[in-house]
Amino acid sequence: MNISSASHSDQYSKPFDGLERKFEWRGHLFRWSLLLALLFTLLVLIVLMGQVVYDGRNVFISRFADFFTQGLGSKPELSGIAQGLRGTFYLCVIVAVVAFPLGIGAAIYLEEYAPKTRVTTFIDINIRNLAGVPSVVYGILGLTIFVNGWGVSSITGGSTPLAAGLTLSALVLPVIIITAAEALRAVPQTLKEGAYGVGATQWEVIRDHQLPYAAPGILTGTLLSVARAAGEAAPLILVGTTTGFLTNVPAWWDVSQIRERFTAMPIVITTWARQPQEGFKVDAAAAAIVVLILFVVLLNSIAILLRNRYENKREA
Numbered sequence: 001m002n003i004s005s006a007s008h009s010d011q012y013s014k015p016f017d018g019l020e021r022k023f024e025w026r027g028h029l030f031r032w033s034l035l036l037a038l039l040f041t042l043l044v045l046i047v048l049m050g051q052v053v054y055d056g057r058n059v060f061i062s063r064f065a066d067f068f069t070q071g072l073g074s075k076p077e078l079s080g081i082a083q084g085l086r087g088t089f090y091l092c093v094i095v096a097v098v099a100f101p102l103g104i105g106a107a108i109y110l111e112e113y114a115p116k117t118r119v120t121t122f123i124d125i126n127i128r129n130l131a132g133v134p135s136v137v138y139g140i141l142g143l144t145i146f147v148n149g150w151g152v153s154s155i156t157g158g159s160t161p162l163a164a165g166l167t168l169s170a171l172v173l174p175v176i177i178i179t180a181a182e183a184l185r186a187v188p189q190t191l192k193e194g195a196y197g198v199g200a201t202q203w204e205v206i207r208d209h210q211l212p213y214a215a216p217g218i219l220t221g222t223l224l225s226v227a228r229a230a231g232e233a234a235p236l237i238l239v240g241t242t243t244g245f246l247t248n249v250p251a252w253w254d255v256s257q258i259r260e261r262f263t264a265m266p267i268v269i270t271t272w273a274r275q276p277q278e279g280f281k282v283d284a285a286a287a288a289i290v291v292l293i294l295f296v297v298l299l300n301s302i303a304i305l306l307r308n309r310y311e312n313k314r315e316a
Helices: 002-062 064-069 082-113 118-130 135-149 161-185 189-197 202-230 234-239 255-259 265-273 278-315
Strands: none
Touching: 002 064, 002 278, 064 082, 082 118, 082 161, 082 202, 082 265, 082 278, 118 161, 135 161, 135 234, 161 202, 161 234, 161 255, 189 202, 202 278, 234 265, 265 278
């Protein structure tokens, strides 16, 4: 009886063994294809970064400190990125101050308060569509509304960090709403039901339970959106950001600069890359690219640290 049982078991196991081997073969092929695609992408990225660092090495070696403290000039050996760094910093602050509360508030309303009707479904679909709109469209929007419509411009008629910051806020707002809504949607239903069970109100549940639980996803999405805004050039060009030279280098804490003409790192890089001199086109532009990449990596690192911190706090 044992022999018949073993033969019976082998009879039915053979087809499944064959299917398992076929599935594993395709799975391994797909996994190695993904690994090769990842390695190829990393190789291209390393080559590009190596070339940029190599081109900008002379600037960092010969005048590291001056490159960060000097303003724009007509000579590559005397030009710096102080004004571009300051403008990018103000843009990121304005984007964080404007887009963060609006995005979180919109996500909370759509997820927790708004009734599930055709109108809210239509709004949600359009928000997701707006997240994929090219940045140049938002540049046209900012030029039409914030510069020409509201008159958010400097005395001399140039663009200001306030107008450009509002434009970039509109650019990243759909992404912040989507990421915040997804983070709120990921909160376990049992957590909310337990809070309601002890008599908490809807706002208390959102404030004390849902937002702390969703904080890692919300903060990660927000900081990544700010990092994206820091590297956008097309909207800044359309709203009229200065591409020439600025005579003054104001202090970092001089908040009055949000209503004055300004430039930003993407504009500085674009302007230098179009100059005929090799010192601008190669050395200075490459060094500015390295600085901007490090700035974006810093924001991404902060997002990862905050996410890990809140996740560890939540698990504890």
